[in-house]
Amino acid sequence: DAKTTQPPSMDCAEGRAANLPCNHSTISGNEYVYWYRQIHSQGPQYIIHGLKNNETNEMASLIITEDRKSSTLILPHATLRDTAVYYCIVRPNNNDMRFGAGTRLTVKP
């Protein structure tokens, strides 16, 4: 039970912004939204996380809706190396992170 819903796959043109959506309609008030990505057969890589406010770091931006029932990960200028499976995770108080199927993002030249 991953508590999140993501599209199975998306394409994005190189140099354009990649917007990856995630639905988490059952999220509780104190649960954070985390995003990770996994490049083929490597360990998942942390991208960003947030609670209520939008967040930005050197990798991406995270936009969380006001009702917190959905969020969007934005990669502002996608490159071919951003091709990966992206996981949206709602992290409960017990700290355990459970992964869903994620979104396979393919960045095309």
Next chain:
Amino acid sequence: ETGVTQTPRHLVMGMTNKKSLKCEQHLGHNAMYWYKQSAKKPLELMFVYNFKEQTENNSVPSRFSPECPNSSHLFLHLHTLQPEDSALYLCASSQGQGNTNTEAFFGQGTRLTVV
């Protein structure tokens, strides 16, 4: 380099063998995790240790036996495995249970093949 190191990176073992996977972190974290990722499947949480105590066992068969001697080291002992246990085994660490505002870091995994 995430600060979480797993060894070996690749392992081939027979069904009657006994082997161990090792995970080490020097990030000062108190929670450590084992995940299994079979081909084309999502990561499955296997075990969670918090301050060296096991807090989660997701109905994992007894042929997988975890050990956490201290907060920096985590082992997964393997014996009499089946071919369907072939997978990528990932270790992760994070701040202790209850600290949900800090990210977890993953190792690069051990690719296990059971023949």
